[in-house]
Amino acid sequence: MLRLYLQAPFAVFRPFTTGSFRPTAGFITPSAAYGLLLNVAGIEMRLDDGKSVMTAIKNDLPKVRLALGALEMPLRHSIYQQLHNYPVGTTGKDHAVNTWGNKYNILPVRRQFLSGIRAYLCLNGNPDLETWVLEGLAGKRPRTYGLPFLGDNNFLIDRLEPVPNPQPSHWFVPVERDQEEFQEDTTRLTLTIDRRDMSLTRSKLFAPTREKSLNPPDAAWQEVQY
Secondary structure: OEEEEEEEEEEOOOOOOOOOEEOOOOOOOHHHHHHHHHHHHOOOOEEOOOOOOOOEEOOOOOOEEEEEEEEEOOEEEEEEEEEEEOOOOOOOHHHHHHHOOOOOEEEEEEEEEEEEEEEEEEEEOOHHHHHHHHHHHOOOOOOOOOOOEOOOOOOEOOEEEEOOOOOOEEEEEEOOOOOOOOOOOOEEEEEEOOOOOHHHOEEEEEEEOOOOEOOOOHHHOEEEOO
16 A cells, blocks of 8 residues: 655645536545546546547546545635636627637636645555556656646645655545435545546545544545546
């Protein structure tokens, strides 16, 4: 097992959504953690199929089991922002002349984000990927895609490093269907995403364990495979 410590001041892990409210999951998702690890390992996961350039995902990526732990639960915030976009059709075209060629469809939106990310990312079941991640952290893997970030490209990482002396943490485990008692900080986390067909995106409800423990329980391990 490889355990990494992730620290960042801000992050956002958005579900696919539109409208004036843009939510975030309450913790880093397995799909986001997987993408981050592939970025560090220098493995390109985007597929250029000539039709949806750089948006589709390859289907021959490394399989791995992930467990996610929170040393501290992040705080959730929201802000109002102006959302600039290129509209479909002629919506808002009268404003185009005022923006000098920039995006002219402007809407006020409320966007959530997280602060105080202190997490463990644990990998198991793929020794090769563990080796490639360690080599990537040491600058020994070729990389072609920018800096690692957490959801928005201005939310950069402070620390991502192996953990020599781990501390107990709250581990995210799936919420059972017949569970009657509501657990605090329950949130939906995506396991894998499919940008071509949203019905194929996999997600589950997760909640952090009430008590901290040094190692992830069996239920915390989730397989990620494309």
